[in-house]
Amino acid sequence: MSQVIQAIAGAPRERAERRAATLRRLLGEWGPHRGQLPAAFVLVAVGAGAQAVGPWLISRAIDRDILGGDPGGLAQTMLLLLAVYVVGALATRGQIYRVGSIGQRVLASLRARLFEQLQHLPLGYFDRRPVGDLMSRVINDVDTLNQLLSQGLTQLLGSLFSLIGIIVAMLTLNPRLALASFTVIPVMLLTTAYLAGRARQAFRTTRETTGDVTAELQQEIVGIREAQAFNRTEENIASFRVRNQANRDANVGAVGITSAFAPAMDVLSTLATALVIGYGSFLVFSDELTVGVLAAFLIYVQQFFRPIQLASQVYAQAQAALAGAERIYAILDEPREPADPPEAAEIGAIDGWIEFDAVCFEYEAGREVLHDVTFTVEPGQKVALVGPTGAGKTTIATLIPRFYDVTSGAVRVDRRDVREVTRGSLRRQIAMVLQEPFLFSGTIAENIGYGRLGATREEIVDAARVVDADGFIAALPGGYDTRLGEGGYALSQGQRQLLAFARAVLADPRILILDEATSNVDTRTESTIQQALGTLLAGRTSVVIAHRLSTTRRADLILVVDEGRIVERGTHGALLARGGLYADLYRRQFRDQPRPVTGLGEPVVSAATRGS
Amino acid sequence: MKALGRALAYLWHYRRNALAALLALMLVSAANLLAPQMVRLAIDEGIGQGRWEAVLVAVAGLVAVAAVRGAFTFAQGYLAERASQGVAYDLRDALFAQVERLSFSYYDRVQTGQLVTRITNDVEQVRAFVGAGVVQLAAAIIMLFGTTVVLLVLNWRLALVALAAILPIGFLLARFVQRVGPLFGQVQQVLGRLNTVLQEDLSGGRVIRAFAREAYEIERYDRVNRELLDKNVQAMRAIANNFPFVFLFANLGTFAVVWYGGLEVLGGQLSIGELIAFQTYLAFLLFPILTIGFLAAGISRAGASAARIFEVLDAPLEIRDRPEAHPLPPIIGRVEYRAVDFRYPGTDRDVLSGVSVTVEPGQLVAILGTTGAGKSTLVNLLPRFYDVTSGSVAIDGHDVRHVTLASLRGQIGIVLQQALLFSGSVRDNLAYGRPEASLEEVTAAARAAHADEFIQALPQRFETVIGERGVGLSGGQRQRIAIARALLVDPRLLILDDSTSAVDAETEAQIRQALDGLMRDKRRTALVIAQRISTVRDADLILVLDDGRIAAQGTHEELLRESPLYNEIVGSQLAEEGDVTAQPPSLKGREGLAPLPLRDGGVGSKL
Secondary structure (H helix, E strand, C coil), X not given: CHHHHHHHHCCCHHHHHHHHHHHHHHHHCCHHHHHHHHHHHHHHHHHHHHHHHHHHHHHHHHHHHHCCCCHHHHHHHHHHHHHXXXXXXXXXXXXXXXXXXXXXXXXXXXXXXXXHHHHHCCHHHHHHCCHHHHHHHHXXXXXXXXXXXXXXXXXXXXXXXXXXXXXXXXXXXXXXXXXXXXXXXXXXXXXXXXXXXXXXXXXXXXHHHHHHHHHHHHHHHHCHHHHHHCCCHHHHHHHHHHHHHHHHHHHHHHHHHHHHHHHXXXXXXXXXXXXXXXXXXXXXXXXXXXXXXXXXXXHHHHHHHHHHHHHHHHHHHHHHHHHHHHHHHHHHHCCCCCCCCCCCECCCCCXXXXXXXXXXXXXXXXXEEEEEEEEEECCCCEEEEECCCCCCHHHHHHHCCCCCCCCEEEEEECCEEHHHECHHHHHCCEEEECCCCCCCCEEHHHHHXXXXXXXXXXXXXXXXXHCCCHHHHHHCCCHHHCEECHHHCCCCHHHHXXXXXXXXXXXXXXXXEEECCCCCCCHHHHHHHHHHHHHHCCCCEEEEECCCHHHHCCCCXXXXXXXXXXXXXXXXXXXXXXXXXXXXXXXXXXXXXXXXXXXXXXXXXXXHHHHC | CHHHHHHHHHHHHHHHHHHHHHHHHHHHHHHHHHHHHHHHHHHHHHHCCCCHHHHHHHHHHHHHHHHHHHHHHHHHHHHHHHHHHHHHHHHHHHHHHHHHHCCHHHHHHCCHHHHHHHHHHHHHHHHHHCCHHHHHHHHHHHHHHHHHHHHHHHCXXXXXHHHHHHHHHHHHHHHHHHHHHHHHHHHHHHHHHHHHHHHHXXXXXXHHXXXXXXXXXXXXXXXXXXXXXXXXXXXXXXXXXXXXXXXXHHXXXXXXXXXXXXXXXHCCCCCHHHHXXXXXXXXXXXXXXXXXXXXXXXXXXXXXXXXXXXXXXXXCCCCCCCCCCXXXXXXXXXXXXXXXXXXXCCCCCCCEEEEEEEECCCCEEEEEECCCCCHHHHHHCCCCCCCCCEEEEEECCEEHHHECHHHHHCCEEEECCCCCCCCEEHHHHHHHHCCCCCXXXXXXXXXXXXXXXXXXHCCCHHHCEECCCCCCCCHHHHHHHHHHHHHHCCCCEEEEECCCCCCCHHHHHHHHHHHHHHHHHHCCEEEEECCCHHHHCCCCEEEEEECCEEEEEECHHHHHHHCHHHHHHHHHHHCCHXXXXXXXXXXXXXXXXXXXXXXXXXXXXXX
């Protein structure tokens, strides 16, 4: 341990302090298992004690029994030795299992907490970080910790205890020879500190290059279809090769340093053996030492170095693990979405009244994307958000379920500020269908069932039927039990969207938000969905963002958004008459539609009947 | 284990490093064998006979041994690790190349979380064993035999006693490997599942929050996490149940030697120095055994990992260049589908059946149909993302399966259904299909896709870094970048899959204008999947797909006359149109504001 601290001291101070704080915190993770620690310590101590006592018994056997010509005494000593060995083995077994299991539990808890934290981080956090990077943290950093906790720490503890035991035994047997042997220690510590300092830098490079490799992999695998479409596979392979090479070279570089550890220690240990023999023989000549004790010392000196070697290995591991832990804690310390305030109440069953009251919003400080947005939606109304790409429509929609908090102003649902009620109770009554539906790996039924926990198969099928998805699902090889890969790629975009709709239907929301939800389904399907939603949404509030203005035409209120402001509001007819931005957008979209006046008798008839 | 053998073949590439490491390790061992002789010399001849010189010789010998040993240990460690890292590099390289080339159908089935785990963790597991592990193993085995011989020569009785004592170690280790091998495989597998949950959680964060399903996700993760904990604890137990006893039997070797040897010393058949030296040699016997034991755990783990690695490497590349494939000459743009049937591998339903279409060079073809009718599948056959089940697809008369993939895909510009952008600068993304493109070309493509304007408004313009999934850009902006990206390739054949559905009317008009212009200028053939009649009505040919068949094909006017299905689709979109015509004043009033030349410049001039 001393060398660990020693080497840490070699690092810049605040860094060392941060590391030390991380270490303390990491040790704090053992808190819940405090009850098991004494037993574990006892087992470690017994194991180490057995290791220290063994050579002493051997020295006794040589000196007292063999050289003393006492076969009976030899048998006695040997039986004692056997007992010590067996006890040591049992203690080690208990200790490996106990400490290892505690380590695994600590890890599992860390993983669980990390994951939980990810559920509660504000969405803005994810906007800034690639998925691959976060994956790498949760996977690799926890893995380096795993190596430390499952093996390293046990070894370190065991080594520490044996070291103490051995030092005590050596001092007891012959203080002078012991002290002479200890002169190697400072040399060893200095060497370790020097190498550790260099290793730290090397390991940092290693970790960074590993992170690069993982991030690139992640991205490339997700984007594989693009790569093949754009004939980029060879370039990608070449570019990955560069990162892969960097990673390899960094590793080889680090090994250049770490593989100096063992031989350095080995040289020192052999030198110590030489020292023991040289000085020991001198002491034997001057009758201050027996041959048996010299033999014991030879064993001790070897054993003495093993824990130190182990500790230096663990030290390298610990360096990596602490760096990993630091990054893990950085995620855990990230401020969560502001928690539901203690006085926050369940919002209760809502009617679906929505109000935006002078809402301003910015994703990042200084770049306001919504300016003074004010509007009210009565329960059961259908409100359409219309406007050019990037105007802020989606942002407005995401403020309703409180994905983000407003910068100023307020968003109210059923006359209560969304910040005053619990998120869960609010969001459960709001369903969103986004433009790019996300499906989870699992069956179709599970994906639809995502809308409501505990939905029965009948309810799931009903929901699918409502959005007319039942037909294609039934035609799939496994029906509702067809498994979808991640991203659900085997389904077409439109089919996936239908599943997302069914999911929303199942959620039975009071407020439904459709963000470009139908732009990926064909118009016939869309009109089916519209009809279904028409019945479904009777009496519910809906907020619809759509580029197809045909979809928005029947809205009770159309809000025209431009550059973060509501520039026009009203019904379709009123807005058209007004001749502003809406009328302009509408005209552009339908500008070159075949018009009935050109003599399309049939469609007009069918259109008329549909329209009524 | 067979997989591990194949992984070992990768070591052949680094055989010099590996053999040098092995040699170094053998020298270390030889030096090690000398050390006990020094000890014996010191004790028997030095201390025993009171000769100082003997002690000095012994001490000098030990120092020399230390120096040699240190140097070679370092060389061994470094060289072995170089071989290890080399193998890891080669494996990762091969895996990545395979991953890049695997067909779309593979990715329809597989989970990316699992793939990443294989390329990172599994390669790491194999690396830990192959290379350094193998060198150590080889050295350990040689040492084991060498030391056994030395011990037998020194004192065969003592040697036999010692060997008998440590024999059970072999049994313990064999049992351990057998039991722990599958266990480690399971640990890795559960870990892969855990990562999949994590990955989905990170990618689907919005859905989870929209449905307030955080608690459910946590529970889902917890379940797998607990399973992982369980397996890890089981592995711990297996280790705890074996290794201490390996050490115990190793110690029993010492025990037997000291007792039996002690009696021999008492009986005068052995000197005390010989006993101590023998005892030291015993450590050299134990050391390789322990090395083998430690490696045994690694062998199982590496074996399981190697199996998973080769599973990926052995996955058939369904789409690949045929041996006789020739490069596709610069294309003119004639596309033929001849009686094409297609079904996805592993399913029993035809997604396309009996599709026959001919597209003349320079034509703009629109593909229309209900969700799931097979539109995307139809265009995906052209760049050979999938191969037809029967029939054929030909470009300029060349069956796409008979030309090289690179020459085929290099001449097709594609805008996929979901515009996926890569983290990097806007420029990198635009130049994705042609990394060497100059800034002028990139700007021109961006301008043509009407992406220029918003890119200029970004903080660092073309050098602005955008997030992994293009976070920070709106759907329309991403799509325009995707279109520009396809245009930059300057393809003779352009495929647009649903690409204009997510942009607002104005943007769409701009994009169409741009595309139309480009197509007329350079006589590109274009296949466009679209939803809106307004998009498709200018097409030279409209294909109406229904349930995997071409229900109708022709121009807008022809289809209006002949196809009930087409009329139905038109009807579903014109439902609103009645209102527009009901208000002609407002419409006419603005007709002059922004005249768009699309109609006039479209179909007529091309035919």
